[in-house]
Amino acid sequence: MNQRDEEEFAEYFAAKRDFARRTAYLLCGDWHRADDLAQTAFVALHRRWRKIRDRAATDAYLRKTLVRAAIDESRRPWRRERQVEELPEAPAGERVDDRVATRQDLLDGLRRVPPRQRAVLVLRYFEGLDVSGVAKALGCSEGTVKSQTARGLANLRDELGEEVDTHG
Template identity: 80%
Template sequence: MNERDEQEFAEYFAAKRDFVRRTAFLLCGDWHRADDLAQVAFVTLHRRWHRIRDRAATDAYLRKTLVRASIDESRRPWRRERQVERLPEPETRDDPVDDRVATRTDLINGLRQVPPKQRAVLVLRYFAGLDVAAVANALGCSEGNVKSQTSRGLATLRNALGAEVETHG
């Protein structure tokens, strides 16, 4: 890569790293894994930087790379759930869920229970603010698939949170 490309990439990286890291955290629910996912996405982008002709499409390419890295990582054998002999005791709450305000922690814990592809769709739709067509393009699937994954993901998230999840869009 020539010096000009290196400089352009460094500027792009500086402008996007925090957003990509936060998006990765929403995809995986762990800051250490989010850092790893963001690094994988940026390394992949860096390798292809000199081939990118349309710089306006760079964000879409980076998002797609990040989501694919997240889904691939979730399939690794060491990421699978493990059986334990004794389940932890559930939290007891005096107030009903309807009377509580959902916290960020509740949302992150709820997202952890949503399967990776559904989680990716929810993060891209509601955090990144993409429309159905853009999510379909990022994930390489049909718009109908995005809609069904959104519906299933929201149902899983509602169940995990134990409350009605309001969505707009």
């Protein structure tokens, strides 16, 4: 890359590194892994920087790269969940709304949603993309986004162990 391209990339990186790290954290639920995912996404972006004609689409490319890296990372054998003989019991009758609901409850529940559904939920509800924007970012149809959203919300409700109002 020439000097001008390097300077443009450096400016973009400085402006977007917190955004990428925060999005990566929402996708994986771990700040250390989020750093790795953001780094992976920026390295991929740097490799293609000269080939990006539409600079307005750079955020979408970065977002798509983050999602793909998170999904790929979740498929690695050492990241798979381990099964146990008995599930830990929740306190009898306790629901999320019976105690102080925290952001951590939501993030913990989100972490247990399958990666593709988690990506759709993060892009829709945390990044504020509409259905067509998520479809474009993930390279799938709008119908797939809608079904993954519905399944992801249902899984999140199950993980939180309660009826959660997701329509408002």
